[in-house]
Amino acid sequence: MTADLIKQALSNVRYPGFSRDIVSFGLLKDIQISSGHTRVLIEVQTKDPDVPEKIFKDCHAALAEIPDLGEITVDIEIKDPPGQSAGPADTTGTSSIPGVKKIIAVGSGKGGVGKSTVAANLAVALAKTGAKVGLCDCDLYGPSVAMMFGSDERPMANDRDEIIPIEVDGIKLMSMGFLLEERSPVIVRGPMATRYTQQFLRQVEWGELDYLILDLPPGTGDIQLTIVQTVAVDGAVIVTTPQEVALIDARKAVSMFAKVNVRILGLIENMAWFECDHGTRYPIFGEGGGKREAEHLKVPLLAQIPIELPVRESGDQGRPIVGTPDAPSAAAEALRDAAQKIAGSLTS
Incomplete structure (x- = not known):
């Protein structure tokens, strides 16, 4: 199945700085395949803009190896790390363990x-x-x-x-x-x-x-x-x-x-x-x-x-x-x- 091929290809994309891939980390949230168009949704928790950029490029490179996918869209949803507010100055956050x-x-x-x-x-x-x-x-x-x-x-x-x-x-x-x-x-x-x-x-x-x-x-x-x-x-x-x-x-x-x-x-x-x-x-x-x-x-x-x-x-x-x-x-x-x-x- 094409979805399985996509998942297999994305399992070669490493999370930047880590030895494990984005699929086994559970970051791949959705795969949508329609006539002439393939869309994947990735969810990342980070405030480092280099991380989603690297994942975006690596995902496109991996999917380009699969024939007949048509137009490829990689959507990356970026969320704040746990315990951190959305304020741009807040880079360390506070503990999310009560007490x-x-x-x-x-x-x-x-x-x-x-x-x-x-x-x-x-x-x-x-x-x-x-x-x-x-x-x-x-x-x-x-x-x-x-x-x-x-x-x-x-x-x-x-x-x-x-x-x-x-x-x-x-x-x-x-x-x-x-x-x-x-x-x-x-x-x-x-x-x-x-x-x-x-x-x-x-x-x-x-x-x-x-x-x-x-x-x-x-x-x-x-x-x-x-x-x-x-x-x-x-x-x-x-x-x-x-x-x-x-x-x-x-x-x-x-x-x-x-x-x-x-x-x-x-x-x-x-x-x-x-x-x-x-x-x-x-x-x-x-x-x-x-x-x-x-x-x-x-x-x-x-x-x-x-x-x-x-x-x-x-x-x-x-x-x-x-x-x-x-x-x-x-x-x-x-x-x-x-x-x-x-x-x-x-x-x-």
């Missing part, structure tokens, strides 16, 4: 750069200032928040069928790790991953929070776009290591957030160096890459976090390093300083 004042996404283009460790410690650091903080582990396939906070509790539900988050040291937590046994893998495809992510954001009893931190999975795929289409994110923090292979993917993450109008609060360079007992610093993963990238992108460098054994140990023991002030730690100080900068940038 939550600020939503902060912690992302990375590449896995293994310590993003979850950073997210957990930022949550603790912000809570230590007296703020009410929640941490949502949006990495469905590799959840680690449960281990990092040393909890194996199972969430309950309230009388409104909302999930009651686990609370550790005053921080409200939600993670797939609380719902599954330790050895159970998460085997879900795109639509189901989208549904779980939406439930974590909208069907959890977060209550009154000053900050909700979202620990994103690596990459620029389904879950990231689901988040920015479900809630209005106030800012994003990008975690990278100094090496070029990580910086390449960090640039993709920055580009992704820019395309969906999410403000970049800054970069955190993790694993910046290792300092041995006699004081010599060894830049194991390269030197100054995060700083140079922040300058290139014209965003703040929030912290350079050294490699320290206590950071790994505290995470494995379920006690993020900034919450264990027993021993001095340069990494903990850097993370506390980053948390202060983030809080300050969100109030300025």
Whole structure:
């Protein structure tokens, strides 16, 4: 059928900045075929004019490959992202989760750069200032928040069928790790991953929070776009290591957030160096890459976090390093300083 051919062709059109196509994201709303005329309707939530323009051109290019479609019309309906007004000056919006004042996404283009460790410690650091903080582990396939906070509790539900988050040291937590046994893998495809992510954001009893931190999975795929289409994110923090292979993917993450109008609060360079007992610093993963990238992108460098054994140990023991002030730690100080900068940038 011609409609199936059109849908198949449009499934090759990627959402700008993401790895997934517009059909699987559910942006294709209608296909109309009449004598000598074909019309498709696409719905996009964005304030970036480059996004619908790119989709428009790519759709026309894809449909041009199908013979006998006649005149082709691609109509793109543009809507404001969730929680954002139509005013031209409003580019960050306010939270669309009742009771939550600020939503902060912690992302990375590449896995293994310590993003979850950073997210957990930022949550603790912000809570230590007296703020009410929640941490949502949006990495469905590799959840680690449960281990990092040393909890194996199972969430309950309230009388409104909302999930009651686990609370550790005053921080409200939600993670797939609380719902599954330790050895159970998460085997879900795109639509189901989208549904779980939406439930974590909208069907959890977060209550009154000053900050909700979202620990994103690596990459620029389904879950990231689901988040920015479900809630209005106030800012994003990008975690990278100094090496070029990580910086390449960090640039993709920055580009992704820019395309969906999410403000970049800054970069955190993790694993910046290792300092041995006699004081010599060894830049194991390269030197100054995060700083140079922040300058290139014209965003703040929030912290350079050294490699320290206590950071790994505290995470494995379920006690993020900034919450264990027993021993001095340069990494903990850097993370506390980053948390202060983030809080300050969100109030300025």
